[in-house]
Amino acid sequence: MTVDVTPAVREFLLAIADDKHLMGQQHAEWIGVTPFLEEDLAFCSIGQDELGHAALLYELLAGDDDAAIDSLAYDRGADEYRSCHLVELATDDWTVAFARHWLFDTADQHRWTLVSQSTVPELRDVAARVEREERFHRMHADNMLDVLLADATARDRFVTAVAALAPLTQGLFEPVPGEAEAVATGVAAGPFAAEWDAFVETIEARIGAVDWGSAPSQAQRTQRSNDWQALMARMREVIDLDLSATW
Amino acid sequence: MAAFEAFLDDGGIVEVDDDMPAEYRQAVFAFIEMHANSELMGGLTERDWIPRTPGLRHKMSVLAKTQDEIGHGHLLYMVAADMQIKTREEMLEDLFAGKSRFHNVFHYQAVTWGDQVAIAFLVDAAALASQQAVFKNCSYGPYRRILKRIISEEGFHMRLGEDRMMRIAQGTDTQKEIFQGALDRWFWPALQLFGPDSKPDDVLLRWHIKSERNEVLRDKWVQKFVPMLQSYGFTVPAPDLSYDEEAGKWDVGPIDWEPLKRTLAQGGPDSARRINEAKDNWERTRWVRDAMDRAAAVPA
Numbered sequence: 001m002t003v004d005v006t007p008a009v010r011e012f013l014l015a016i017a018d019d020k021h022l023m024g025q026q027h028a029e030w031i032g033v034t035p036f037l038e039e040d041l042a043f044c045s046i047g048q049d050e051l052g053h054a055a056l057l058y059e060l061l062a063g064d065d066d067a068a069i070d071s072l073a074y075d076r077g078a079d080e081y082r083s084c085h086l087v088e089l090a091t092d093d094w095t096v097a098f099a100r101h102w103l104f105d106t107a108d109q110h111r112w113t114l115v116s117q118s119t120v121p122e123l124r125d126v127a128a129r130v131e132r133e134e135r136f137h138r139m140h141a142d143n144m145l146d147v148l149l150a151d152a153t154a155r156d157r158f159v160t161a162v163a164a165l166a167p168l169t170q171g172l173f174e175p176v177p178g179e180a181e182a183v184a185t186g187v188a189a190g191p192f193a194a195e196w197d198a199f200v201e202t203i204e205a206r207i208g209a210v211d212w213g214s215a216p217s218q219a220q221r222t223q224r225s226n227d228w229q230a231l232m233a234r235m236r237e238v239i240d241l242d243l244s245a246t247w
Numbered sequence: 248m249a250a251f252e253a254f255l256d257d258g259g260i261v262e263v264d265d266d267m268p269a270e271y272r273q274a275v276f277a278f279i280e281m282h283a284n285s286e287l288m289g290g291l292t293e294r295d296w297i298p299r300t301p302g303l304r305h306k307m308s309v310l311a312k313t314q315d316e317i318g319h320g321h322l323l324y325m326v327a328a329d330m331q332i333k334t335r336e337e338m339l340e341d342l343f344a345g346k347s348r349f350h351n352v353f354h355y356q357a358v359t360w361g362d363q364v365a366i367a368f369l370v371d372a373a374a375l376a377s378q379q380a381v382f383k384n385c386s387y388g389p390y391r392r393i394l395k396r397i398i399s400e401e402g403f404h405m406r407l408g409e410d411r412m413m414r415i416a417q418g419t420d421t422q423k424e425i426f427q428g429a430l431d432r433w434f435w436p437a438l439q440l441f442g443p444d445s446k447p448d449d450v451l452l453r454w455h456i457k458s459e460r461n462e463v464l465r466d467k468w469v470q471k472f473v474p475m476l477q478s479y480g481f482t483v484p485a486p487d488l489s490y491d492e493e494a495g496k497w498d499v500g501p502i503d504w505e506p507l508k509r510t511l512a513q514g515g516p517d518s519a520r521r522i523n524e525a526k527d528n529w530e531r532t533r534w535v536r537d538a539m540d541r542a543a544a545v546p547a
């Protein structure tokens with residue numbers, strides 16, 4: 001099932017899909033190496049959900065066919081992706097990975113609310129389905145946060161990780177040019193950036209004031225970060241062995 | 248002990264709070280602990296390649312499989328910990344200190360994507376066959392109940408591996424070459440997973456933990472996988488492979504058990520890296536577990 005959207009609106013949907021895809025990709029790095037087994041299982045499950053949400057959106061644009069979805073997911077040139085730098089960031093520190101999961105899923109809720117009443121019915125359906133799963137992601141982050149914030153050492157580590165991610169987090173709210181058209185045509189109820197204040201309020205209510213620093217230079221999400229190349233090489237390593245192969 | 252063994256021979260099932268001879272408790276515990284360790288280490292073997300899985304939905308199914316494996320480990324550690332010999336924490340500490348055993352196959356590294364497929368296909372099938380044989384007649388109730396769930400999920404893993412192997416078999420020369428390379432590396436370790444011939448006095452058989460001798464299970468695996476691999480156009484890496492027309496059976500020739508023995512002594516090709524990485528990671532994240540312990544200690 002594909003939707004008939006303008007190129008501008010397509011860019012808007014790609015931004016959400018690419019963020020989800022790379023977030024899932026990053027979570028997939030953590031199976032077996034989080035602090036304890038239950039957390040391994042949670043990260044693995046959340047990672048699967050994120051990849052699944054990306055696949056639903058790619059499917060809206062490319063059709064329900066693995067090859068078409070994968071071509072959108074893996075074959076574009078670097079400047080054709082619309083991800084933000086937060087989800088491109090490589091980390092081998094679970095604290096950072098967990099802080100990113102919390103920041104991302106908190107922001108994500110705002111973004112999906114914006115399209116929950118979309119004029120594109122298929123997008124509304126996807127939004128409803130995503131929210132059913134996202135609720136559990138936020139619950140998971142919340143329960144872990146209760147533990148970390150209650151403990152002085154742990155709180156310190158966690159707040160430091162959030163501070164390190166704060167500038168990049170702003171990039172999550174950076175729109176693609178097509179967002180204006182998406183809003184004008186009712187695909188989205190408003191611009192993502194309009195949700196920033198509410199987002200900050202949620203975050204700071206939990207951990208106190210954050211110095212958000214200056215937003216990364218993403219050129220309306222057309223510019224990739226330093227970590228991009230290694231990330232993409234890893235994602236494509238097997239694909240590149242033989243471009244004509246189906247695995 | 249004689250009365251206890253008669254009870255087991257009669258099909259008696261032992262539950263966690265029942266009286267049981269210390270030797271039985273120890274043997275069952277050690278068996279489950281090794282199974283739990285193997286599920287976890289298997290997950291770690293596979294995790295190397297998960298982020299490189301070719302395809303978005305494909306990656307989701309591979310993640311789901313590895314989540315199952317870690318989940319199996321999680322359940323098994325609980326069943327083992329209930330036997331009150333070691334806590335889960337102690338079992339993991341021992342594992343990462345190199346003091347505990349886990350299956351030979353997870354002392355090897357998955358060096359290509361083909362290895363990832365070979366593991367799901369050959370190794371999961373071998374593990375499944377062993378687990379089915381335990382489930383069939385297992386005298387320890389809590390383990391038997393967990394095995395039921397594990398076995399149903401392992402069957403799904405094997406089919407996932409089989410699907411992927413078939414796509415490769417119908418695929419390009421590069422794909423076939425990569426998978427043949429994986430077979431060359433994984434065929435023997437997978438076969439050795441069953442272990443050497445069971446000893447006549449094996450207590451695991453006598454106490455109805457295992458229901459079948461190692462050599463019988465191993466032979467069944469050989470009879471299934473040798474012709475299957477050949478029918479898909481792959482070469483079984485056994486120079487002395489022969490077929491007995493009369494018996495209608497394949498024989499892989501003499502088995503060199505030295506590689507298995509090395510893995511038992513933590514001296515397999517990838518044992519050191521695998522254990523050290525897991526240990527480093529365990530230490531690096533200790534502060535989180537400490538914070539959880541402190542949180543749990545605070546009365547609500």
Ligand SMILES: [Fe+2]
Pocket residue numbers: 286315316319397401
């Ligand atoms: Fe398993």
Ligand SMILES: [Fe+2]
Pocket residue numbers: 316371400401404
């Ligand atoms: Fe499995």
